[in-house]
Amino acid sequence: MINKIVQSLADAMAGIKDGSTVLIGGFGAVGQPDQLIEALIEQGAKDLVCVANNAGNGRVGLAKLMELGRVRKIICSFPRSAGSVVFEELYRAGKIELEIVPQGTMAERMRAAGAGVPAFFTATSVGTLLAAGKEHREFNGKTYVMEHALKGDVALVEAWEGDRWGNLTYRASGRNFNPVMAMAAEMTIAQVMHIRELGEIVPENVHTPGIFVSRVVRVDRGAQWA
Amino acid sequence: MINKIVQSLADAMAGIKDGSTVLIGGFGAVGQPDQLIEALIEQGAKDLVCVANNAGNGRVGLAKLMELGRVRKIICSFPRSAGSVVFEELYRAGKIELEIVPQGTMAERMRAAGAGVPAFFTATSVGTLLAAGKEHREFNGKTYVMEHALKGDVALVEAWEGDRWGNLTYRASGRNFNPVMAMAAEMTIAQVMHIRELGEIVPENVHTPGIFVSRVVRVDRGAQWA
Amino acid sequence: MQGFDRKGMAARAAQDIPEGWYVNLGIGIPTMIADYVPLEREVILHSENGILGMGPAPAPDKVDPWLVNAGKQAVTLRPGGSYCHHADSFAMIRGGHIDLCVLGAFEVAENGDIANWATSENDTAPAVGGAMDLGAGAKRLWVVMEHTTKDGRPKLVAKCGYPLTTPRAVKRVYTNLGVFDVVPEKGFVVLDLAPGVSLEQAQAASGATLHTQ
């Protein structure tokens, strides 16, 4: 019997290696796998490359992982926000690398990794600093820049429901980066609010099919998310 | 009030021009917009490029459109099957052009057109006749071939439900090419089994959001599909 | 010189959005435009984080923590709205399916260049978000911004000094002083001046020529 459900956050983190590229879902707090990030902090892997839309907030979660010196590089679209204090300290001190990627290019690069596309062309960023040094090319009279697939060793995602085959659904805008990250990583770990029996999720409405998911762990996020 | 629902198949076909590239959904009979194809036959547009997985069966639908001399070229993955008699006659007589595309490349080329990607690389077809003359390139020691976006002027799709904003759902394996074709065409026309009130389709379970749909028409396909 | 206040700029831009358009509104004044599109004029709002058919802010006791816009503010979903993932959401933008995007800006140049993400080449960690995707992908890009900086420097310029977000993308600019089309081979063309603002006043506050139609 296939059973991707693991019983603890520690089990969910087993085997994550130093030097891994870790894709972290969420857009702000919504769809962010908070419990998995805390578990990764516990687990101890270091020298990580983290891919997330933001560079952490306050001194918890991703920011805490960075503050502990465990993140070598961050790839994101929006590093600087009101709460990105840890990132800014580390960045000014030269203690963390940064790759800024337009948000849509970031999503598309991960989708490409999941779909077996090593590189593709896009109009986004042409004529800007973010296209500097990249290959440019014309198609039908318009200029595009080549972007490469962005693959993860691990993806940490947050979902609403999950079953033992790893099928996931997301709630409202909690979907965001999670499905593309799930398909782009070698090992995808999902924290879910609800475990469902096999077949309970309507087959037409599975958002991430289990083929993209390695482990599922149920977490309690508190009443406000229920 | 936005209302993409049209009252007749003739209205659904309004404005399709000679020379159009027409994307036609379906995999075999499932998810195939039979009534829209018949309406296109009625409508009269000619010199068409048709993109579909198969090159028609028997002497109805797409095969009939071809037999009437209205199709200049067909782009498909599986031209020759037991029932593809019309295609074979026309092809032997040099009366129709053919572009064979691996099925996954065909889907990905349309998805690319819908997503603003003019070209991408894939391992599919490398080292085969279908990659001959195409640009090859190595990424991380593996060879890939460059494929271009495949855009439609019109897409004819079949869906299960539709609403006045153009949101669609599909049933079981009837989904197939329909969502990628819907996003790849300038004008997407959907035949649906059921018209729903706005908001009746659960927002998390809309399969093709209305932004990709221009017109919706209800059709009766008979009891076996209900 | 009177001119529009922030609400007035948002309201003025809202007037020009017809029913049926798919529209993405950037953070700041652009977001306020939604408040001036009456709900019965169906304009479908898109948010980068996977929302199509966004509605107004909820009442404080109706906030759904799972539903925020690209500015991370609580929003609602209209009947007919839907959710999708980030790659699908940006396919809508990058594939040319969004009729209109309205952004704020530091500068707009007379050739349509927009600069709105980095305040200098030396700012090595600027936040780009989805601005470059929207600039390059939307069918039309409008900008809503103050006509000048707080210290009085023009934001409508002959050439952008800040790093570009997207070259030659802006089609129209709404400021506190008026509405200006960006016309290829010509530059800024006055479409409308705010109440109490003269062409001379608007020109004096601009770093590029304002043409009349």
Place this chain on the structure above:
Amino acid sequence: MQGFDRKGMAARAAQDIPEGWYVNLGIGIPTMIADYVPLEREVILHSENGILGMGPAPAPDKVDPWLVNAGKQAVTLRPGGSYCHHADSFAMIRGGHIDLCVLGAFEVAENGDIANWATSENDTAPAVGGAMDLGAGAKRLWVVMEHTTKDGRPKLVAKCGYPLTTPRAVKRVYTNLGVFDVVPEKGFVVLDLAPGVSLEQAQAASGATLHTQ
């Protein structure tokens, strides 16, 4: 010489598929493999037309017209199965997420080349379907086929004569005479011979050397 019949070949291949694999089965004998994987050994079957978790054929009175496999035969969906669109379905294939694909073939060469889509370069309208995607994308490609053509020509060959589907892709071949691994730098290696078949008989029916382990 006895050897496996078609069912025997399918059954033999089925033995080697462990629980938990995501598997795509081609048309013909490969499809029959599913009948020999007991349902309690959970192997998740994928079909190109957007099905993950395919089940066996339905009873004649339970046929759902909306549910066919890539061979356009009526199938069922297992609890836990799901549907997706063609680009997502092929992302599973092309992105390397399918553990195993089993195809039929005209020829397999000792370097792993497979030819299964066109019978000659002059066949200008051959049907490729998803074969090239599967050949290039699946983690493992196995072939199930008769050891020779109807007129006795070998299908395990030193070099393919037919146009290739995918170069250097096949990892293992199941025929009526046995099971053969394709080992880099070496060629066909006998893993198993069918009951009543000798190595000499298998070698005589092959167009390339059969190595022993």
